[in-house]
Amino acid sequence: MLLDRTRGKTPAPLIEKLPSPTPLDEVDPLVLLPRRLADRVRTAHRDVAMLGGRLIFGKTPAPLIERPQRAPGAVVSLARKAPHMTRTVEVVDVVRETADAVSIYLTEEDGSPIEFKPGQFLSVDVTVDGQTLRRAYSLASACLPGVPVHITVKRMPDGRVSNRLNDTIKTGDTLSVLGPSGNFTIEPRSLNERHFVMLAGGSGITPIMSLLETVLHHEKRSKVTLIYGNRGWDDIIFRERLARLSERLGERLVIDHVLEKPPTGWSGGEGLLSDDVLLERLDALGIEDDGMLRYFICGPTPMMEAAHEVLNRRGVDAARIAEERFTHPEDRHAGLGSAKTELVVISKGGSDHGVQVAPGQTILEAALAAGLDMPFSCAMGGCGACRVRQRSGDIQVEEPNCLSRSEKEQGYVLTCVGRPLAQSRIEVEGS
């Protein structure tokens, strides 16, 4: 201070603002004790917690010491790594459908065709910037012998996988896939005479395409009315294929294109597939619900909600509506489960198996890594194949997923996107 004064510096006239004091209720009272005594109290507290936890709550201290998640590229042993659930399929052809959509034709690695039901999807793993991302893509081809099998991928804004596939996929590449999965399907029977109303928006056409081609091939007396919404004429995926099909099948396939930005002279439906537009198109097409119609809907969430609203208003029983929802990956609420390894006891086939689920790991991954034969298919919460009943504990399931509200209320969880928050018990039903 004296030195500063001699240099001509004067002390600041105002006292600098001091940090505000810690509120009393946030002060650890032990800091008021001498350090050695405070240490003893803390130790005694831990001792009592350990003893009480074990004796009263039956809680055994975790046998393993938590390891930090290893950085990418570090050596990770298979001991905690999920086994390979995916398989490799070959890309045998790539066809550009629109400026923003590409069809990728696939076979199994040995060249045999991929077996699936119409409307089902593949879970595709793609590694982007060192991170493996899993996405669902519908098999859009007719489910018929000799027809090449393909998925169709539409470029999504900021979609890391869809853009990567649109930009780089080529014949001769391979993809890691799971499935086919999904219950958005039809069991065609040649004797049937049915009328299907199919509502598709944008890339929602992909499972619908497979459904309508397959069912119209097998059921010669059935018909399909397709209301198909797109932004513009050039955005219509499978436009030519649908036109050819319609020409061949005549009245059995009615296609109603609805365009948000129609070209000049357009006489068809206009606008987004909102409830008003949908009602108008159904009326315009003369669709009267006779209590027998079956509805298949797939598209963006607002369109799906509008479709449900309209069908509900028309008195359509929910049991006659099938839908396929694909969530935008960025909208998914991941949830990493517990920060420590948790025990999950899995009752299966009359016996119990204890499985340690590491932080971040799903129950399915841990169970498969433990050698358990678990049911699963898409491994991304979309098909329900891995549905189990939670008997105790706390399990966090990624949202959204394919479980209905009533399934959730009954205590069902999905192991593929389920992570324990505490020691839990689940039951694999029907095993």
Add this chain to the structure above:
Amino acid sequence: MLTDKVLDNLPFSIRRRLEPYIEAVQVMTETSNPKVLRAMAPSGVRGLILQRGKQGVPTKMPSHHQTHFDWTYPNDQPEMRDLYTRAKEQQWNGEDLPWHIDVDPENPEVPIIPPEFMSYDELRGMGIKLTELEKHRLNASVGAWMLSQFLHGEQGALFAAAQVTEAVQFFDGKLYGSTQVVDEGRHVEVFHRYLDTKLNKLYQINDNLFVIIDALIQDSRWDLKFLGMQIMVEGLALGAFGTLYQMTKEPLLKELLKKVIQDEARHVHYGVIALRDHFQNELSESEQREREDWAFEVALLMRNRFLSYEVYEEWFEHKITRKQWAHMVSHSPGFEIFRQVMFQRLVPNLREIGLLSDRIKPHYERVGLMQYFDGRSADHLSGDELIAELDAA
């Protein structure tokens, strides 16, 4: 036993809670020498009852030994000086091990421990049917558990070696001790690296191992620290490393163990020469008796209680009792060999330092350990000879 009958009649969930504590009380009441009980009981409470090693926070243990300075730097123990020279010449770098080897602990072609290590028939008798993959995984877990305990033991050895270096009154012993501190640091480094990067799994310290480390770190008597660390823990570790060295088919682990065994042979040798004269000439009869009993109790603790309970808690706690697990492990082929080799190394060293008097021999006889009495002690066995013996077995 009465406690067994009581336990057998309890509901499973209650039994599961009480069993470890009843076992802890049994361990302590089995100790016949009151001085040993007095010395070990606080550690027993901290390790077995309060499970201080598993509380998820660093453990603080006060030490009560005196640091022994000598400003004259005497050349007082030529055998220790010789060990010091050898230790300097035989230093190695943990980095030089073949870390590039990819380790898959579940690969049955290259198992960490042999497939027949555990008694799967006995497990099946308890209603636990394991798939082949589950068996590989259980074996990998037992391997990881053993290596985790080696690592925890090495951490104890690192600090005990530092304490012993301070406390020992031989100046040549202090110089040698400095190399042992480096050795133990290196062992911690390589075991931790192996568990961390190859197995990615680390078990908590076994409560019984904690008791031994706690007892000898906190004991003020330098010779008891020596006995505990250099003879008991290092001796048993030498046997354990040797067994695993013989059994494992995993090349990186084999190489790692080979290097560690050569160091350990020096450590035990040091313990034998430091304690031999001290026990035979410096101690009163009752002090000698106490050390004899202490060594016997620790040997029993290692033999009877070192039963991979942490693996049980990870795998089977909800399924079978602790007693059933203990029975299965005690009778599994792998653990039987393990114990045999451990005591084959330990018993001759106890004889050499004078802790196998005619008074204690019947106790060792009773638990079947006297068969190892005539073996070669560590001061007659170099690291290279040890490895050659293991390779030939």
